[in-house]
Amino acid sequence: MLSTSKFVAIALAICLCAITTVVIGRFFQPSEPKLVWTMVNVNTAVQGDAHLIQVKRGKTVLIDAGYPEMAQEQLIPFLQTNQIDHLDLVFVTHAHRDHYGGIEPILQAGIKIKEVYFNLPDKKICDQEIPWGCNYEEVLQYHQMLKAHQAKVKSAYPGQAFNLGNQATLRILYAFDGINTPVGTTDINDMSLIIKLEHAQHQYLFTGDLNHTIGDYLAKNSQELAADVLDVPHHGTEGVAPNEFFAQVGAKYALVPSPQGLWCSDRSSRIRNWFQDHDTPVLVNGFSGHVRVEDYGNRLEISTEKEHDSSVCS
Secondary structure (H helix, E strand, O other), X not given: OOOHHHHHHHHHHHHHHHHHHHHHHHHOOOOOOOEEEEEOOOOOOOOOOOEEEEEOOOOEEEEOOOOHHHHHHHHXXXXXXXXXXXXXXXXXXXXXXXXXXXXXXXXXXXXEEOEEEEOOOOHHHXXXXXXXXXXXXXXXXXXXXXXXOOOEEEOOOOOOEEEEEOOEEEEEEEOXXXXXXXXXXXXXXXXXXXXXXXXXXXXXXXXXXXXXXXHHHHHHHOOOOOOOEEEOHHHHOOOXXXXXXXXXXXXXXXXXXXXXXXXXXXXXXXXXXXXHHOOOOEEEHHHHOOEEEEEOOOOEEEEEOOOOOOOOOO
16 A cells, blocks of 8 residues: 555656646747748639649649749749749649740749649640630740750649658649540540649649549549648639538638639639538638648648638628
């Protein structure tokens, strides 16, 4: 039987051990994120996509670049403010100007692009979108422009994996060419690269302008869509992937590259309602400005340039 003095000593030792564990746990919490994804606000006037990924002691990656005017106004100052003078990898999800147009002002600003993955679209499908959508000749011009600035221009295909350093990996899950697809011929939007970023215990899904046709196919057939944070496809507007796609992803947070007016329009009502019904926090460029996701390995923190409840459209 323990004496009173021994019992007190043991109790004090247990308390001290618990306190030490808490203190040490707090002390060793990383003070800086290991990975940061910023959904840059290239949506002040018109829609666009620009996602900057920065890996601590690793690579700097850009997925899409917005329209030229929006990139000049928002993306270039953001890169310069963050002292980014080069991009290790650039991915253009598909051949629409609101996704690749910002490449020109990036190069003009003297920011070096080392390697870019920019698939040429099928010309016949591209030409069907004249004059409002795909511009095959302009896409070729951008390829030449990149090469003239010593960027390596490559094609993206499913299965490619990129080691970004510090436990971060980027993978191309899907890269349909619009012709040889499991659903027949598609439009340019459904040629969007579907990209998964993985770091420690977290997963992120980038979807370009994924539309209903391929989105429906993936929802029914893919086992790789699950993610903690989703870049909502096609600026969150109708024509986009079906609700079953969002259910398969099961995101804890949804980031929407969209202006205020577009997100609050009837064109986005289905997507707004789905996330609201599933209690998923939604952050929209047009309301929140730049949206920053910080990954510490064991936790995520999300902050915004502006404070606004983007779930309410008045």
